[in-house]
Amino acid sequence: MTSEHADEYLEILLSDVLEIYGYDFTGYSRASLKRRIVRLYELDRFVSFAEYRYKIRTDAVYFKRFLEQVTINVTEMFRDPAFYRTLRTEILPRLGTYPFIRIWIAGCSTGEEAYSVAIFLKELNLLQKSLIYATDINSAVLDNASQAMIPMSKIQLYTENYIAAGGSNNFSDYYSANYSLGKLNDKLRSKIIFSSHNLVTDNSFNEFQLILCRNVIIYFDRPLQNKVFRLFDNSLEKFGYLALGTKESLDFSPTSKNFERLKGEKIWRKISENGKV
Numbered sequence: 001m002t003s004e005h006a007d008e009y010l011e012i013l014l015s016d017v018l019e020i021y022g023y024d025f026t027g028y029s030r031a032s033l034k035r036r037i038v039r040l041y042e043l044d045r046f047v048s049f050a051e052y053r054y055k056i057r058t059d060a061v062y063f064k065r066f067l068e069q070v071t072i073n074v075t076e077m078f079r080d081p082a083f084y085r086t087l088r089t090e091i092l093p094r095l096g097t098y099p100f101i102r103i104w105i106a107g108c109s110t111g112e113e114a115y116s117v118a119i120f121l122k123e124l125n126l127l128q129k130s131l132i133y134a135t136d137i138n139s140a141v142l143d144n145a146s147q148a149m150i151p152m153s154k155i156q157l158y159t160e161n162y163i164a165a166g167g168s169n170n171f172s173d174y175y176s177a178n179y180s181l182g183k184l185n186d187k188l189r190s191k192i193i194f195s196s197h198n199l200v201t202d203n204s205f206n207e208f209q210l211i212l213c214r215n216v217i218i219y220f221d222r223p224l225q226n227k228v229f230r231l232f233d234n235s236l237e238k239f240g241y242l243a244l245g246t247k248e249s250l251d252f253s254p255t256s257k258n259f260e261r262l263k264g265e266k267i268w269r270k271i272s273e274n275g276k277v
Contacts, residue, residue, distance in 0.1 A: 027224030078161035107216035111145025135197035
């Protein structure tokens, strides 16, 4: 795929993927998407764009690989410990006043954030009355997430994050080591539902008190971001919370009129429905 025609080819591929498979990437930021699609083209050594396009259009198994490669799946447990400290000390205790807690982690990737939230719910004695819905567009990462396995090579980082976020136990209490992998406790897994959901095309599927969608919408263009914010607004109970990544903001969205931002972290509280208090 020559750089001369890369932009044109990218648009053709995105149109094909939408037409044949129903996955709409047309609202994604082009720079990072192009980089990942060109990388896959070179990695799998296609000799022409026509061959690459034909493979994606006609081979559903290869399309699965395409989907895995072009979606972003970088995460870690207790990522941004200051955010998790706020979640633990301010947000989750307030949710503890509800008879039942529903949390949606949108774009959950391999599940590290879902398990992190489950651990803090457990430490606050809230896990038994909570349910975490963890969704992603990519079925391969969901399969991975449901295995509840973490690489031992990351244990030191996860332990440091956990301590910095205010964890009250030993992080090692939550997994059993087996060679290069650690298996997270089944009790954490039992309160998480992993399922496929496309933020671009799918609708709201429940009503939540807390939605986490961190470092996902940064890859969307402005119209698509606004569409996803409307989806979150429609999926949140009044006085529920929306948490975004460190480089993301709700502030310039039309939906922002329904929210107020908490001091410090990128967390917004829903204070009204359609601008009405």
